[in-house]
Amino acid sequence: MRASTVPPEGRMLLSRLVRHARLRxxxxxxxxxxxxxxxxxxxQLDISQSAATQALAELERVLDxxxxxxxxxxxxxxxxxxxxxxxxxxIMSELExxxxxxxxxxxxxxxxxxxxxxxxxxxxxxxxxxARFYLGHPQVHVDVQxxxxxxxxxxxxxxxxxxxxxxxxxxLSEQLAxxxxxxxxxxxxxxxxxxxxxxxRVRLGQLAGARWVLPTSSIAVRDVFERVVLAxxxxxxxxxxxxxxxPVLKSLLAQPGAVTLAPRSILPALGPGGxxxxxxxxxxxxxxxxxxxxxxxxxxxxxxxxALLEVHPGIRLFVAGPGDASDLLKVADPRAxxxxxxxxxxxxxxxxxxxxxxxxxxxxxxxGESFGIVLVEAMAAxxxxxASDLPAFPPxxxxxxxxxxxxxxxxxxxxGAP
Numbered sequence: 001m002r003a004s005t006v007p008p009e010g011r012m013l014l015s016r017l018v019r020h021a022r023l024r025x026x027x028x029x030x031x032x033x034x035x036x037x038x039x040x041x042x043x044q045l046d047i048s049q050s051a052a053t054q055a056l057a058e059l060e061r062v063l064d065x066x067x068x069x070x071x072x073x074x075x076x077x078x079x080x081x082x083x084x085x086x087x088x089x090x091i092m093s094e095l096e097x098x099x100x101x102x103x104x105x106x107x108x109x110x111x112x113x114x115x116x117x118x119x120x121x122x123x124x125x126x127x128x129x130x131a132r133f134y135l136g137h138p139q140v141h142v143d144v145q146x147x148x149x150x151x152x153x154x155x156x157x158x159x160x161x162x163x164x165x166x167x168x169x170x171x172l173s174e175q176l177a178x179x180x181x182x183x184x185x186x187x188x189x190x191x192x193x194x195x196x197x198x199x200x201r202v203r204l205g206q207l208a209g210a211r212w213v214l215p216t217s218s219i220a221v222r223d224v225f226e227r228v229v230l231a232x233x234x235x236x237x238x239x240x241x242x243x244x245x246x247p248v249l250k251s252l253l254a255q256p257g258a259v260t261l262a263p264r265s266i267l268p269a270l271g272p273g274g275x276x277x278x279x280x281x282x283x284x285x286x287x288x289x290x291x292x293x294x295x296x297x298x299x300x301x302x303x304x305x306x307a308l309l310e311v312h313p314g315i316r317l318f319v320a321g322p323g324d325a326s327d328l329l330k331v332a333d334p335r336a337x338x339x340x341x342x343x344x345x346x347x348x349x350x351x352x353x354x355x356x357x358x359x360x361x362x363x364x365x366x367x368g369e370s371f372g373i374v375l376v377e378a379m380a381a382x383x384x385x386x387a388s389d390l391p392a393f394p395p396x397x398x399x400x401x402x403x404x405x406x407x408x409x410x411x412x413x414x415x416g417a418p
Contacts, residue, residue, distance in 0.1 A: 013063060020062045023095075025055050026088040029067070032056070033085045036074035097143055112141045114161045116152035118219075119244055121165035121296050124265035125181045148218050156299060167220055167294040177302050179334075180295040186224040187264045187291070188282040191253045197280035204232040204286065212238035213252045213260035219244070220293050225261045228290050246270060253279060263293060309335050318354060320346045355381035361410075363387035375410070385410030 024045075031041035032052075042052040060067050067081035077085055117126050122144070130142065145152065149166040156164045157175060168178050188202075196202050212229070215222045222242075230236060239252055246269055252258055259282075262270075270279045284291075308315055317336075320343040346354065355361060361378035363385065375385050375393060387393050389412040 016062045021059065022055075023092075025059050026092060028052055028055050029059075029081070029085045029088045030092065032068055032075055033077055033081075036076065038075065097145070112143065113163075115142060115144045116155060116161045116164040116166070117144055117146050118149045118152070118166045119146060119246075120167070120184065120263045120265040122146050123269040124184075125296050125298075126165050150218070153299060156301070163298050163300040165296065165298050167296055169299065170294065172299070175302060176299050178297055178299045180297040182265060182296040184263050184265045184293040184296055185288065185291045186221045186228075186261050186293060187267070188284050189253065189260050189262050189267075189270070190280045190282060191258065192278060192280045194257075194259075194280055196282055200283050201285040202282050204229070204284070207259055208233055208235075209257060210236070210259040211255065211257050212236055213249060213258055214238050214242040215261060216242045216244055221261050221263055224291060224293070228286065229261065250279070265296060309339060315339060316341060318343055318358065320344070320351065320354065351377065352381055355383045358383055360384045360386055363393070379410070387412055389413065 027045060028041060031044045032038065035041045035044060038052050038056075039049055042049045045052070056067065063080070063084075065080040066078050067084060068075045069078055115126070126144070130144075133140075133142070145155075145161070149164070149169070152161065152164045152166060153169060153173075153176075155161045157173060165181075167184075168180060169176075172178055188207075190197055196206060199206075207229075212225075215225060239255075239258075241248070241252065243249055243252075246266070249260060249262070250270060253260060264281075267279070267281070317340045319340060343354075355378050361375075361383040363375060363378075364387075375387055378385050387410060394412060
């Protein structure tokens with residue numbers, strides 16, 4: 001929610017939190033929620049009971065709200081305390097992820113790649129891509145955050161993620177591009193021992209007595225359930241549970257007559273179909289088009305290369321150096337991929353010849369490359385330079401060069417800028 005849409009009372013409370021709340025207090029909230037006792041929470045955080053009591057009282061004073069109440073077995077959060085605790089858990093989780101990334105960079109990772117993935121993508125398209133990516137980029141720290149597509153896309157637009165593996169958004173923000181990777185469809189899943197597990201061309205009416213495990217309302221397959229199943233079986237019964245959890249889903253399918261609708265892409269995570277530990281997929285007599293889901297793929301910020309191609313359709317990008325970028329090209333804008341030539345490792349003679357032949361040398365280094373020699377080589381060959389503003393680069397290009405005030409040697413841009 002943008003600040004302009006927050007009511008005045010909310011803006012006031014946010015201002016108080018920003019000015020007065022501390023991370024240690026957020027840790028205390030989580031410890032109190034988990035332990036149900038000031039004494040045990042203080043022990044968990046290695047602070048005194050009086051310090052814990054004082055920190056809680058201070059936070060309640062800042063918010064002018066009671067966050068916990070006593071009951072027979074200790075403490076439990078009030079509605080206000082539950083809301084703040086839920087937010088604190090998300091904040092601390094994000095900080096843990098950031099700390100892990102920073103630690104990896106300190107220990108030698110050359111860069112960090114922040115990815116988001118919905119469950120279907122996390123179980124299908126992402127694992128093989130990551131396996132191949134690591135073969136060529138073993139020093140890159142990859143952080144994968146799993147969640148709902150709408151939340152992950154908001155993080156991508158805000159710059160908190162580099163790419164999101166999800167279903168094709170509709171509509172797609174003008175700031176993003178999407179590359180489809182896998183067609184998908186909803187399938188009807190039962191336990192291997194279900195009476196219809198091996199039947200051919202099952203009609204929807206044959207599931208009139210089934211008890212359904214509902215997909216959560218936030219995922220695409222729920223729309224198929226309401227549009228296809230409920231339209232044909234308006235008296236359908238279901239468990240009072242909707243879930244994204246695969247272990248919970250499998251346990252509910254073990255109940256007599258249980259059926260669920262799920263994306264075909266998650267089947268590998270449920271085990272081999274037909275086995276004692278897997279699931280059965282019903283052969284339904286339904287129009288496949290009615291069960292189609294938006295394809296899985298990757299959403300990522302639009303980059304400069306397609307824009308350059310609009311102005312200069314014949315532009316070519318030559319990439320020299322170690323590593324296999326084939327997987328990156330698969331998810332790049334198709335026009336950019338077609339205009340990119342991967343040269344691999346080149347000899348010094350070939351490098352010199354290449355630099356003499358190009359219109360510009362681009363050095364989008366992110367860090368770890370501490371010497372300006374790569375720019376000197378390009379300049380010696382007469383190639384104009386466009387480089388990130390690493391500490392070693394400005395002296396080479398004459399300190400102070402910027403995109404707005406370039407010089408004869410080249411221009412600099414902020415490291416990491418798209």
